[in-house]
Amino acid sequence: MKVLDFTVRSNEQLNYQNNLIKVTPADNGTLPEMSPGQFVQILVNNSGNVFLRRPISINLVDKEKNEMWLLVQRVGEGTRKICETPAGETLNIIFPLGNSFSIPQEEGKFLLVGGGVGAAPMLFLGKKLREKGFSPDFLLGGRSQRDILQLSDFEALGTVYCTTEDGSLGEKGFVTHHSVLQKSRYDFIYTCGPKPMMVAVAKYAHSNKTGCEVSLENLMACGFGACLCCIEKTTRGNLCSCTDGPVFNINELTWID
Amino acid sequence: MDRLKVNIGSLELQNPVTTASGTFGYGTEYADFIDLNRLGGIFVKGTTLEPRQGNDYPRMAETPSGMLNSVGLQNKGVNYFAEHIYPKIKDYNTRIIVNVSGSTVEDYVKCSERIADLDKVPAIELNISCPNIREGGMAFGTSCQSAANVTRAVRKVYRKTLIVKxxxxxxxxxxxxxxxxxxGADSVSLVNTFLGMAVDAETRKPKLSTVTGGLSGPCIKPIALRMVWQVYNAVKIPIIGMGGISNAADAIEFMLAGSTAIQIGTYNFIDPAISMKVVDGITGYMDRHNIKSVSEIIGKLEV
Incomplete structure (x- = not known):
């Protein structure tokens, strides 16, 4: 973990509420090894009110360009300020934080389920699985077509299935309604997105006796295990989702009765 | 660096910059960011006689220039601390001070006795001000009688430096x-968090599982500073001041208002290296103002 200034290389508005911000270390140092599932804490500049950093998961690491991709959803003033940072400006970032998804050692059928901006770490994970020689499937869900982000990036890594609540892209409904879940059996499922979606995915995985990891987005202050605010109830007691997570195996959680 | 030394009773700190309990874990959480040996002291996470799971999620709500928390003293208990954490931190070249909390006077006494056995812990901070536990905690710190009772009981069994928060x-x-x-308290530290509340207008629900929580951060600084000044004018024992300190100027302000040392709390979350910047900033201030020893500025507010 360290605190570092990053230069914004590019800042692209992907849709009505999400920006893809690509950053590189301001001191031109090489990015350290980072793993899918890990996140960063971004300092919010130029805000009188916003106080805490904003936790953002790592969307991708481009080693050749020495760039880290951050997919940011404009939720409130903090994330809006971050999204207003133009190319050439600096973002102060604590990184890399948290644990990461487990990477399988043997070939299998893997499904990566992302909901809205929660799909962000799935791109990094998909790339890692690809590098291991695996062919992951992706299942992306959103309210509408415009909420499905980075579709071509995902398609470059594997087969992509989509659901939208209004039916504007892929099958109509929630991710757990997608027909691929009836047709195919997976060896392992990874998911990140809104909690109701993750709970539904976890229940599907559990009932099919499929291993499953979820990446939590609990509210946090510090991001490195000091404030004890982002706790999740687990079989091992209250754990910090920033240091013991954000990735948890569903067997550790209390989501399934 | 003798010019930065200050004394809390008989306890010497190498500099006045310490970190506040509940914001700094056991110090090791920050070892990637700073050299812990350069701190005046570390007030470690609130410790109770028995393990505590703390309150339910959500425990945190951001507020303008601050935050509310209702962690509720989650910790593994004093025996776990003594057996598993203390050995990892005891050899840092800084003062390790344990924040002791409880629900009954007996809890405070037993917990303090266990901590007294630890050679490298030269002081305890008696937490009679936690707003986030259902029994005890702040209840001890809101009347003179109950504050006196718990201090007296702990003073009987604890001979090292006793700080009351x-x-x-x-x-x-x-x-x-x-x-x-x-x-017989050797020092007082102030202030703990202000009882506050945050509401979500859309859902009509409180933002904290406990409804109310403790407010901290720069938003409380003016009130904290006022309280330090009032206490400075009322007692002879040294004061450890805190409340929204986020840079060296803030730390100097607290010292001018009467603090012998200061604690940095919530701002550690924003900048985990802030404590080192405050140490350096105090040195810079002393150079600029031709101050030989930092203790010269304690309480030197010109009114």
């Missing part, structure tokens, strides 16, 4: 400070 949720903080001074 005061609650700002009182009508007369100077009166509480005098009460614990009279019972």
């Amino acid at each position: 005061l609650s700002p949720n009182v009508t007369d903080i100077a009166g509480i400070a005098r009460a614990v001074e009279d019972e």
Whole structure:
């Protein structure tokens, strides 16, 4: 973990509420090894009110360009300020934080389920699985077509299935309604997105006796295990989702009765 | 670097910059960011006799220039601390001070006795001001009588430096400070968090599982500073000041208002290296103002 200034290389508005911000270390140092599932804490500049950093998961690491991709959803003033940072400006970032998804050692059928901006770490994970020689499937869900982000990036890594609540892209409904879940059996499922979606995915995985990891987005202050605010109830007691997570195996959680 | 030394009773700190309990874990959480040996002291996470799971999620809500928390003293208990954490931190070249909390006077006494056995812990901070536990905690710190009772009971069994952490949720903080001074406290630290609340207008629900929580951060600084000044004018024992300190100027302000040392709390979350910047900033201030020893500025507010 360290605190570092990053230069914004590019800042692209992907849709009505999400920006893809690509950053590189301001001191031109090489990015350290980072793993899918890990996140960063971004300092919010130029805000009188916003106080805490904003936790953002790592969307991708481009080693050749020495760039880290951050997919940011404009939720409130903090994330809006971050999204207003133009190319050439600096973002102060604590990184890399948290644990990461487990990477399988043997070939299998893997499904990566992302909901809205929660799909962000799935791109990094998909790339890692690809590098291991695996062919992951992706299942992306959103309210509408415009909420499905980075579709071509995902398609470059594997087969992509989509659901939208209004039916504007892929099958109509929630991710757990997608027909691929009836047709195919997976060896392992990874998911990140809104909690109701993750709970539904976890229940599907559990009932099919499929291993499953979820990446939590609990509210946090510090991001490195000091404030004890982002706790999740687990079989091992209250754990910090920033240091013991954000990735948890569903067997550790209390989501399934 | 003798010019930065300050004394809390008989306890010498290498500099006045310490970190506040509940914001700094056991120090090791920050080892990637700073050299812990350069701190004046570390007030470690609130410790209780028995393990505590703390309160339910959500425990945090951001507020303008601050945050509310209702962690509720999650910790593994004093025996776990003594057996598993203390050995990892005892050899840092800084003062390790344990924040002791409880639900009954007996809890405080037993917990303090266990901590007294630890050679490399030269002081305890008696937390009679936690707003986030259902029994005890702040209840001890909001009347002179109960503050005096718990201080007296712990003073009997604890011979090292006894610091009492005061609650700002009182009508007369100077009166509480005098009460614990009279019972033999070596120092008072202030302030703990302000009882506050945050509401989500859309859902009509409180943002914290406990409804209310403790407010901290730069938004509380002016009130904390006022309370330090009031207490400074009421007691003779040294004060450890805190409340929204986020840079060296803030730390100097607290010292001018009467603090012998200061604690940095919530701002550690924003900048985990802030404590080192404050140490350096104090040195810079002393150079600029031709100050030989930092203790020269304690209480030197010109009114």
